Amino acid sequence: MKLYDSTLAPNPRRVRIFMAEKGVDYENIQIDIIKGDNLNESFLSINPRGLLPTLVLDDGTVIDETVAICRYIEEMHPEPALLGTDAISKATIEARQRHMEFDGLLAAADAFRNSFPGFSSRGLAGNAGSVEAIPALAERGKNAMVRFYASLDAALSNSAFVAGEAFSIADITALCTIDFAAGAARVPIPDQCSNVKRWHADVSSRPSAEA
Ligand SMILES: N[C@@H](CCC(=O)N[C@@H](CS)C(=O)NCC(=O)O)C(=O)O
Structure with missing residues:
Protein backbone atom coordinates (compact mmCIF):
# COMPACT_ATOMS: atom_id res chain seq x y z
CA MET A 1 0.00 0.00 0.00
CA LYS A 2 1.00 3.61 -0.55
CA LEU A 3 0.74 6.45 1.93
CA TYR A 4 0.52 9.94 0.44
CA ASP A 5 2.26 11.90 3.13
CA SER A 6 3.88 15.19 4.04
CA THR A 7 6.55 15.34 6.72
CA LEU A 8 5.65 19.02 7.25
CA ALA A 9 2.12 18.33 8.43
CA PRO A 10 0.63 16.93 11.65
CA ASN A 11 -2.16 14.67 10.33
CA PRO A 12 0.04 12.48 8.11
CA ARG A 13 2.48 12.14 11.02
CA ARG A 14 -0.33 10.64 13.11
CA VAL A 15 -0.58 7.83 10.55
CA ARG A 16 3.19 7.38 10.30
CA ILE A 17 3.46 6.99 14.08
CA PHE A 18 0.47 4.62 14.13
CA MET A 19 2.10 2.46 11.42
CA ALA A 20 5.46 2.54 13.24
CA GLU A 21 3.86 1.38 16.51
CA LYS A 22 2.37 -1.55 14.61
CA GLY A 23 5.50 -2.26 12.57
CA VAL A 24 3.59 -1.98 9.29
CA ASP A 25 5.47 -1.44 6.00
CA TYR A 26 4.19 0.78 3.23
CA GLU A 27 5.43 2.89 0.35
CA ASN A 28 5.77 6.54 1.33
CA ILE A 29 5.01 9.19 -1.26
CA GLN A 30 5.82 12.76 -0.26
CA ILE A 31 3.53 15.56 -1.43
CA ASP A 32 4.76 19.12 -0.87
CA ILE A 33 1.80 20.99 0.63
CA ILE A 34 3.64 24.30 0.83
CA LYS A 35 4.28 24.24 -2.92
CA GLY A 36 0.65 23.21 -3.40
CA ASP A 37 1.40 19.80 -4.93
CA ASN A 38 -1.65 18.44 -3.10
CA LEU A 39 -3.74 20.63 -5.41
CA ASN A 40 -2.21 19.34 -8.65
CA GLU A 41 -4.40 17.30 -11.00
CA SER A 42 -2.30 14.20 -10.38
CA PHE A 43 -3.01 14.16 -6.62
CA LEU A 44 -6.62 15.40 -6.96
CA SER A 45 -7.29 12.41 -9.23
CA ILE A 46 -6.43 10.23 -6.20
CA ASN A 47 -8.10 12.35 -3.50
CA PRO A 48 -10.37 15.10 -4.88
CA ARG A 49 -10.35 16.78 -1.44
CA GLY A 50 -6.62 17.43 -1.84
CA LEU A 51 -5.86 16.34 1.71
CA LEU A 52 -3.17 14.25 3.37
CA PRO A 53 -2.86 11.62 4.65
CA THR A 54 -4.32 9.44 1.91
CA LEU A 55 -3.79 5.69 1.84
CA VAL A 56 -4.08 3.68 -1.39
CA LEU A 57 -4.36 -0.08 -0.95
CA ASP A 58 -2.88 -2.57 -3.39
CA ASP A 59 -6.36 -3.21 -4.85
CA GLY A 60 -6.74 0.53 -5.56
CA THR A 61 -9.04 1.33 -2.63
CA VAL A 62 -8.46 4.89 -1.46
CA ILE A 63 -8.89 5.70 2.23
CA ASP A 64 -8.56 9.25 3.48
CA GLU A 65 -9.11 10.75 6.95
CA THR A 66 -6.48 9.97 9.55
CA VAL A 67 -8.73 8.06 11.91
CA ALA A 68 -10.31 6.01 9.11
CA ILE A 69 -6.83 4.98 7.97
CA CYS A 70 -5.86 4.10 11.54
CA ARG A 71 -9.04 2.03 11.97
CA TYR A 72 -8.21 0.09 8.82
CA ILE A 73 -4.66 -0.58 10.05
CA GLU A 74 -5.93 -1.59 13.50
CA GLU A 75 -8.32 -4.11 11.89
CA MET A 76 -5.55 -5.58 9.77
CA HIS A 77 -2.89 -5.48 12.52
CA PRO A 78 -4.66 -5.65 15.89
CA GLU A 79 -1.48 -5.73 17.99
CA PRO A 80 -0.56 -3.59 19.79
CA ALA A 81 -4.10 -2.25 20.21
CA LEU A 82 -4.14 1.53 19.87
CA LEU A 83 -7.92 2.05 19.68
CA GLY A 84 -8.90 0.13 22.81
CA THR A 85 -9.66 -3.47 23.64
CA ASP A 86 -13.12 -3.46 25.24
N1 LIG B 1 -9.59 15.53 8.91
C1 LIG B 1 -8.50 15.30 7.98
C2 LIG B 1 -7.66 16.56 7.89
C3 LIG B 1 -6.59 16.41 6.84
C4 LIG B 1 -5.77 17.69 6.69
O1 LIG B 1 -6.23 18.81 6.99
N2 LIG B 1 -4.55 17.51 6.20
C5 LIG B 1 -3.68 18.63 5.95
C6 LIG B 1 -2.27 18.31 6.44
S1 LIG B 1 -2.22 18.22 8.20
C7 LIG B 1 -3.62 18.89 4.47
O2 LIG B 1 -3.70 17.96 3.69
N3 LIG B 1 -3.45 20.15 4.09
C8 LIG B 1 -3.40 20.50 2.71
C9 LIG B 1 -3.43 22.00 2.52
O3 LIG B 1 -3.10 22.71 3.46
O4 LIG B 1 -3.77 22.43 1.42
C10 LIG B 1 -7.68 14.10 8.44
O5 LIG B 1 -7.58 13.89 9.65
O6 LIG B 1 -7.15 13.37 7.60
Whole structure:
Protein backbone atom coordinates (compact mmCIF):
# COMPACT_ATOMS: atom_id res chain seq x y z
CA MET A 1 0.00 0.00 0.00
CA LYS A 2 1.00 3.61 -0.55
CA LEU A 3 0.74 6.45 1.93
CA TYR A 4 0.52 9.94 0.44
CA ASP A 5 2.26 11.90 3.13
CA SER A 6 3.88 15.19 4.04
CA THR A 7 6.55 15.34 6.72
CA LEU A 8 5.65 19.02 7.25
CA ALA A 9 2.12 18.33 8.43
CA PRO A 10 0.63 16.93 11.65
CA ASN A 11 -2.16 14.67 10.33
CA PRO A 12 0.04 12.48 8.11
CA ARG A 13 2.48 12.14 11.02
CA ARG A 14 -0.33 10.64 13.11
CA VAL A 15 -0.58 7.83 10.55
CA ARG A 16 3.19 7.38 10.30
CA ILE A 17 3.46 6.99 14.08
CA PHE A 18 0.47 4.62 14.13
CA MET A 19 2.10 2.46 11.42
CA ALA A 20 5.46 2.54 13.24
CA GLU A 21 3.86 1.38 16.51
CA LYS A 22 2.37 -1.55 14.61
CA GLY A 23 5.50 -2.26 12.57
CA VAL A 24 3.59 -1.98 9.29
CA ASP A 25 5.47 -1.44 6.00
CA TYR A 26 4.19 0.78 3.23
CA GLU A 27 5.43 2.89 0.35
CA ASN A 28 5.77 6.54 1.33
CA ILE A 29 5.01 9.19 -1.26
CA GLN A 30 5.82 12.76 -0.26
CA ILE A 31 3.53 15.56 -1.43
CA ASP A 32 4.76 19.12 -0.87
CA ILE A 33 1.80 20.99 0.63
CA ILE A 34 3.64 24.30 0.83
CA LYS A 35 4.28 24.24 -2.92
CA GLY A 36 0.65 23.21 -3.40
CA ASP A 37 1.40 19.80 -4.93
CA ASN A 38 -1.65 18.44 -3.10
CA LEU A 39 -3.74 20.63 -5.41
CA ASN A 40 -2.21 19.34 -8.65
CA GLU A 41 -4.40 17.30 -11.00
CA SER A 42 -2.30 14.20 -10.38
CA PHE A 43 -3.01 14.16 -6.62
CA LEU A 44 -6.62 15.40 -6.96
CA SER A 45 -7.29 12.41 -9.23
CA ILE A 46 -6.43 10.23 -6.20
CA ASN A 47 -8.10 12.35 -3.50
CA PRO A 48 -10.37 15.10 -4.88
CA ARG A 49 -10.35 16.78 -1.44
CA GLY A 50 -6.62 17.43 -1.84
CA LEU A 51 -5.86 16.34 1.71
CA LEU A 52 -3.17 14.25 3.37
CA PRO A 53 -2.86 11.62 4.65
CA THR A 54 -4.32 9.44 1.91
CA LEU A 55 -3.79 5.69 1.84
CA VAL A 56 -4.08 3.68 -1.39
CA LEU A 57 -4.36 -0.08 -0.95
CA ASP A 58 -2.88 -2.57 -3.39
CA ASP A 59 -6.36 -3.21 -4.85
CA GLY A 60 -6.74 0.53 -5.56
CA THR A 61 -9.04 1.33 -2.63
CA VAL A 62 -8.46 4.89 -1.46
CA ILE A 63 -8.89 5.70 2.23
CA ASP A 64 -8.56 9.25 3.48
CA GLU A 65 -9.11 10.75 6.95
CA THR A 66 -6.48 9.97 9.55
CA VAL A 67 -8.73 8.06 11.91
CA ALA A 68 -10.31 6.01 9.11
CA ILE A 69 -6.83 4.98 7.97
CA CYS A 70 -5.86 4.10 11.54
CA ARG A 71 -9.04 2.03 11.97
CA TYR A 72 -8.21 0.09 8.82
CA ILE A 73 -4.66 -0.58 10.05
CA GLU A 74 -5.93 -1.59 13.50
CA GLU A 75 -8.32 -4.11 11.89
CA MET A 76 -5.55 -5.58 9.77
CA HIS A 77 -2.89 -5.48 12.52
CA PRO A 78 -4.66 -5.65 15.89
CA GLU A 79 -1.48 -5.73 17.99
CA PRO A 80 -0.56 -3.59 19.79
CA ALA A 81 -4.10 -2.25 20.21
CA LEU A 82 -4.14 1.53 19.87
CA LEU A 83 -7.92 2.05 19.68
CA GLY A 84 -8.90 0.13 22.81
CA THR A 85 -9.66 -3.47 23.64
CA ASP A 86 -13.12 -3.46 25.24
CA ALA A 87 -16.26 -1.34 25.26
CA ILE A 88 -15.06 1.10 27.91
CA SER A 89 -11.49 1.54 26.68
CA LYS A 90 -12.69 1.95 23.08
CA ALA A 91 -15.17 4.65 24.11
CA THR A 92 -12.69 6.42 26.39
CA ILE A 93 -9.95 6.46 23.76
CA GLU A 94 -12.35 7.68 21.08
CA ALA A 95 -13.51 10.53 23.33
CA ARG A 96 -9.97 11.56 24.32
CA GLN A 97 -8.79 11.30 20.73
CA ARG A 98 -11.55 13.69 19.66
CA HIS A 99 -10.73 16.07 22.51
CA MET A 100 -7.13 16.18 21.25
CA GLU A 101 -8.31 16.82 17.71
CA PHE A 102 -11.03 19.38 18.32
CA ASP A 103 -9.53 21.25 21.27
CA GLY A 104 -5.87 21.01 20.23
CA LEU A 105 -5.15 20.15 16.63
CA LEU A 106 -7.81 22.45 15.17
CA ALA A 107 -6.59 25.31 17.38
CA ALA A 108 -2.97 24.78 16.30
CA ALA A 109 -4.06 24.56 12.66
CA ASP A 110 -5.99 27.85 12.96
CA ALA A 111 -2.96 29.49 14.59
CA PHE A 112 -0.64 28.34 11.80
CA ARG A 113 -2.87 28.64 8.72
CA ASN A 114 -4.00 32.14 9.49
CA SER A 115 -0.51 33.53 10.16
CA PHE A 116 1.73 31.71 7.67
CA PRO A 117 2.38 34.10 4.75
CA GLY A 118 2.44 31.27 2.19
CA PHE A 119 -1.16 30.41 3.07
CA SER A 120 -2.58 33.95 2.92
CA SER A 121 -5.09 32.85 0.28
CA ARG A 122 -5.25 29.22 1.42
CA GLY A 123 -7.24 29.83 4.59
CA LEU A 124 -8.78 26.35 4.39
CA ALA A 125 -6.83 23.13 3.86
CA GLY A 126 -7.12 21.17 0.64
CA ASN A 127 -9.19 21.74 -2.47
CA ALA A 128 -11.29 24.61 -1.11
CA GLY A 129 -10.31 27.22 -3.68
CA SER A 130 -9.02 30.66 -2.77
CA VAL A 131 -9.99 31.53 0.81
CA GLU A 132 -8.41 34.48 2.61
CA ALA A 133 -6.65 33.84 5.92
CA ILE A 134 -8.23 35.60 8.92
CA PRO A 135 -5.55 36.91 11.33
CA ALA A 136 -8.04 36.98 14.23
CA LEU A 137 -8.38 33.21 13.88
CA ALA A 138 -4.62 32.85 14.42
CA GLU A 139 -4.94 34.74 17.68
CA ARG A 140 -7.99 32.72 18.70
CA GLY A 141 -6.13 29.49 17.86
CA LYS A 142 -3.14 30.49 20.01
CA ASN A 143 -5.39 31.29 22.96
CA ALA A 144 -7.25 28.01 22.50
CA MET A 145 -3.91 26.14 22.51
CA VAL A 146 -3.01 27.71 25.86
CA ARG A 147 -6.35 26.48 27.26
CA PHE A 148 -5.69 23.09 25.69
CA TYR A 149 -2.32 22.80 27.42
CA ALA A 150 -3.88 23.66 30.80
CA SER A 151 -6.63 21.09 30.41
CA LEU A 152 -4.24 18.38 29.22
CA ASP A 153 -1.93 19.17 32.14
CA ALA A 154 -4.79 18.63 34.59
CA ALA A 155 -5.77 15.34 32.92
CA LEU A 156 -2.18 14.06 32.97
CA SER A 157 -1.78 14.82 36.68
CA ASN A 158 -3.33 11.45 37.47
CA SER A 159 -2.76 9.30 34.43
CA ALA A 160 0.31 8.13 32.53
CA PHE A 161 -1.26 8.63 29.11
CA VAL A 162 -3.93 10.81 27.52
CA ALA A 163 -6.67 8.17 27.70
CA GLY A 164 -5.57 6.37 30.86
CA GLU A 165 -2.80 3.91 31.59
CA ALA A 166 -2.16 2.64 28.05
CA PHE A 167 -0.57 4.40 25.09
CA SER A 168 -3.21 4.96 22.39
CA ILE A 169 -4.16 6.95 19.32
CA ALA A 170 -5.10 9.79 21.70
CA ASP A 171 -1.40 10.12 22.64
CA ILE A 172 -0.42 10.09 18.97
CA THR A 173 -2.83 12.91 18.18
CA ALA A 174 -1.70 14.91 21.20
CA LEU A 175 1.99 14.45 20.34
CA CYS A 176 1.52 15.52 16.72
CA THR A 177 -0.61 18.46 17.84
CA ILE A 178 1.92 19.71 20.36
CA ASP A 179 4.98 19.31 18.14
CA PHE A 180 3.15 21.15 15.37
CA ALA A 181 1.90 23.85 17.74
CA ALA A 182 5.35 24.36 19.29
CA GLY A 183 7.08 24.44 15.91
CA ALA A 184 4.99 25.79 13.04
CA ALA A 185 2.43 27.66 15.16
CA ARG A 186 4.94 28.88 17.77
CA VAL A 187 2.87 27.97 20.83
CA PRO A 188 5.21 25.85 22.98
CA ILE A 189 4.24 23.91 26.10
CA PRO A 190 3.96 26.52 28.90
CA ASP A 191 6.62 26.11 31.62
CA GLN A 192 4.04 25.51 34.33
CA CYS A 193 2.56 22.49 32.48
CA SER A 194 4.91 20.02 34.13
CA ASN A 195 2.61 17.02 33.57
CA VAL A 196 2.46 17.73 29.84
CA LYS A 197 6.25 18.08 29.79
CA ARG A 198 6.72 14.74 31.58
CA TRP A 199 4.28 13.00 29.25
CA HIS A 200 5.81 14.70 26.16
CA ALA A 201 9.32 13.54 27.08
CA ASP A 202 7.99 10.03 27.64
CA VAL A 203 6.08 9.62 24.37
CA SER A 204 8.80 11.43 22.39
CA SER A 205 11.28 8.78 23.52
CA ARG A 206 9.30 6.00 21.81
CA PRO A 207 10.97 4.93 18.53
CA SER A 208 7.69 5.64 16.68
CA ALA A 209 8.00 9.35 17.48
CA GLU A 210 10.84 9.51 14.92
CA ALA A 211 8.33 8.67 12.18
N1 LIG B 1 -9.59 15.53 8.91
C1 LIG B 1 -8.50 15.30 7.98
C2 LIG B 1 -7.66 16.56 7.89
C3 LIG B 1 -6.59 16.41 6.84
C4 LIG B 1 -5.77 17.69 6.69
O1 LIG B 1 -6.23 18.81 6.99
N2 LIG B 1 -4.55 17.51 6.20
C5 LIG B 1 -3.68 18.63 5.95
C6 LIG B 1 -2.27 18.31 6.44
S1 LIG B 1 -2.22 18.22 8.20
C7 LIG B 1 -3.62 18.89 4.47
O2 LIG B 1 -3.70 17.96 3.69
N3 LIG B 1 -3.45 20.15 4.09
C8 LIG B 1 -3.40 20.50 2.71
C9 LIG B 1 -3.43 22.00 2.52
O3 LIG B 1 -3.10 22.71 3.46
O4 LIG B 1 -3.77 22.43 1.42
C10 LIG B 1 -7.68 14.10 8.44
O5 LIG B 1 -7.58 13.89 9.65
O6 LIG B 1 -7.15 13.37 7.60
